Amino acid sequence: MESRVERTDAQVVRDVLDGDRDAYRLLVRRYGDTLHGHALRMTGDSDDAADLVQKALVKGFRKLGSCRDPDRVGAWLFRILANMCKDQVRSRSGRAIRLDRVESALRGDSDPEADTAGAEIRSRLWGALDALTPEQKEAFVLKYVEGRTYEEIAAVMDLSVASLKMRVQRARKALRGLLEEFA
Amino acid sequence: MNDESLTDRRIGDDDWERMIAAFRQSAPHSSGAPPWLETRVMAEIEALPEKGSLARALEWLVRPAPIRVSPLVGVAALALFALVLTVPRGSLGPSGAGPDGVAAGTEPDNETVVYVQFVLDAPSATSVAVAGDFSEWQPAFSLDDVDGDGVWTGRVPVEPGVHTYMFLIDGTRWETDPRAERYSDDGFGNKNAVLAVAAGA
Numbered sequence: 001m002e003s004r005v006e007r008t009d010a011q012v013v014r015d016v017l018d019g020d021r022d023a024y025r026l027l028v029r030r031y032g033d034t035l036h037g038h039a040l041r042m043t044g045d046s047d048d049a050a051d052l053v054q055k056a057l058v059k060g061f062r063k064l065g066s067c068r069d070p071d072r073v074g075a076w077l078f079r080i081l082a083n084m085c086k087d088q089v090r091s092r093s094g095r096a097i098r099l100d101r102v103e104s105a106l107r108g109d110s111d112p113e114a115d116t117a118g119a120e121i122r123s124r125l126w127g128a129l130d131a132l133t134p135e136q137k138e139a140f141v142l143k144y145v146e147g148r149t150y151e152e153i154a155a156v157m158d159l160s161v162a163s164l165k166m167r168v169q170r171a172r173k174a175l176r177g178l179l180e181e182f183a
Numbered sequence: 184m185n186d187e188s189l190t191d192r193r194i195g196d197d198d199w200e201r202m203i204a205a206f207r208q209s210a211p212h213s214s215g216a217p218p219w220l221e222t223r224v225m226a227e228i229e230a231l232p233e234k235g236s237l238a239r240a241l242e243w244l245v246r247p248a249p250i251r252v253s254p255l256v257g258v259a260a261l262a263l264f265a266l267v268l269t270v271p272r273g274s275l276g277p278s279g280a281g282p283d284g285v286a287a288g289t290e291p292d293n294e295t296v297v298y299v300q301f302v303l304d305a306p307s308a309t310s311v312a313v314a315g316d317f318s319e320w321q322p323a324f325s326l327d328d329v330d331g332d333g334v335w336t337g338r339v340p341v342e343p344g345v346h347t348y349m350f351l352i353d354g355t356r357w358e359t360d361p362r363a364e365r366y367s368d369d370g371f372g373n374k375n376a377v378l379a380v381a382a383g384a
């Protein structure tokens with residue numbers, strides 16, 4: 001029986017660049033969920049998130065030849081998406097996060113009173129997060145919501161760990177001030 | 184956990200961890216990419232025009248690729264490299280690498296100048312330049328987005344001291360560096376980024 005060995009990311013990238021467009025499907029399957037999760041947390045809107053992921057993956061295909069490290073194409077695609085998310089957040093600056101549409105994607109609680117209280121908390125927390133700069137919001141989401149390490153984030157965002165820590169520190173400070181204002 | 188308490192009073196250090204937990208708990212939860220994503224992405228890709236043979240050839244030329252050499256060739260290359268390092272500086276001419284092996288352009292000949300790496304996330308920009316008091320506020324130094332990911336970078340020679348600068352996007356829009364450590368008012372209602380460069384940094 002012929003054993004089917006899964007292609008590495010680098011092999012997939014090479015195949016795509018050699019003309020096998022359909023091989024790109026493997027990258028969509030491998031990284032689609034991760035990309036969508038980040039886009040949803042950054043935009044708070046499942047439709048916006050899906051659109052951004054689609055655009056990022058198509059852009060990734062078009063620019064694939066410029067991916068310097070095909071073994072880490074997942075991180076490269078993430079970076080494309082992350083920049084598009086920041087652009088989206090920046091373009092709607094001043095507009096509140098569409099929490100009503102987030103609700104359907106949140107973990108549910110059948111208690112109506114608890115739902116109301118939970119929505120209020122979510123509104124305060126995520127409203128404050130939406131008031132940060134896109135860069136601060138991204139750093140906070142990656143570090144504290146997605147639970148990534150500084151090293152992981154720095155590698156993905158092409159920042160030094162020191163610069164990243166400074167950005168996270170600023171996000172914490174700004175968030176703390178915003179939440180105190182709401183209190 | 185009483186989540187209300189997190190936002191109903193002053194937030195102290197002790198509350199930080201609880202607030203983070205509340206963020207995580209209330210984060211929009213993705214159950215995965217929508218099922219139509221793969222179909223739509225692939226349909227859009229299939230609709231893109233095929234690259235011509237010339238474009239593919241050019242892409243192949245610039246595509247990063249590992250270079251495999253036999254151990255014998257590797258030893259010969261190392262010997263050649265060692266030979267180059269022992270050649271006196273003057274014999275290589277004014278633009279060659281010196282005995283310290285540092286490539287021209289990566290380290291200033293003038294020891295009073297330091298090369299500073301500037302970085303700006305600007306995915307929708309078509310050009311980014313940096314201007315500051317070190318360039319008499321002329322956008323003389325262009326940044327590059329080599330891989331098209333929206334991150335523009337460039338190394339700029341700056342003399343030691345405290346400087347102010349801004350980015351000029353698309354030749355028309357001035358933007359303050361969001362990564363700067365410090366800022367100062369520019370007198371026109373905006374803020375300049377402040378850069379402190381130590382000698383020999």
